[in-house]
Amino acid sequence: MTGSSTVLLLMDLQRNIVERYPSAAVLERAAAAADAARAAGIPVVHVRVAFREGAPEVAESNRRFAPAKARATGGEHAPEVQIADAVAPHPGEPVVVKRRVSAFAGSDLAVLLRALRAERLVLAGIATSGVVLSTYIEAADLDFDLVVLSDACADADPEVHRVLLEKVFPKQAAVLTAEEWAASAA
Template sequence: MTKQALLVMDVQQVVVDRYPDPGYLPRLGTAIDAARTAGVPVIYAVVGFRPGYPEVSTRNKMFGALALRGPAAGGDDATRIHPDVAPEPGDVVVTKRRVSAFAGSDLDLVLRAGDIGHLVLTGVATSGVVLSTLRQAADLDFGLTVLSDGCLDADPEVHRVLTEKVFPQQADVTTVAAWAAAT
């Protein structure tokens, strides 16, 4: 059987605070607990930059405004994972520089070193990190599962279309409860 890992993406406090859903973190916690209990590695991906944002071009529509801010950086507060789903010893945290969890991070190296061939995706936002990571992971020949209620988006209709129509073309889509019960 192919070894799997649970990816928990962009659940930094500053990100989660912008998506008010009181049930999201408890559901995500259920997935994380199930993974740890089953011995499935939990890997967190956070977006982060060096002081002064040297990785960010002003041409980048999503992150370019950061580069214009100058030398100040978000620091630890910007990359702090929400305490309700914080990493534990043994969990891996990778820092990415763009939307996909693979972009500018050492995620692929960590996965290959761990002989992981299947990824279980969760995170904020469905239309951002989850979509971008899913597409790149599929192109890298990883098996994929998306936990539909382990993802969150500002637009419920976009979330629905992605999880019901787009993601099933490249991934199995299930719920946290169903995945936890099967793990």
């Protein structure tokens, strides 16, 4: 699993999302996965959701993002939408800015993955029922080989988290702990 055919995606591990989840353990496991990836020569790509000042990209009909539109200040450069310090990008690691739930939606992720010759994506992030699920579906449809790091994901609803990890994700992905994946990436 070494080389550029595998890419680790750390998704939505940004300050304004991390603060809403009991995520210290998730951040530790995501950081450990990133360290293992770097040691194995596997690219680490960070993904975050952000909007321009005033969130002009958000339609009033968008139930997920419209309520936050009024609070959107500072735009995509605001401190609260930056990656959490515990998993901060290392120099040279790309940060993809997306405009919707999936890491692919409104971003240049597909272009970046093509340039990296990615075949396998390793997914970690918050929330399991949000960015992880949406990205998993789109990546599976794009024929990527997928791995989901079960303990480097979090969700507000523990039952939804469990069902996704135990019943949904295994249909098209290997579901491993960060430690299991790190051992196989070495």
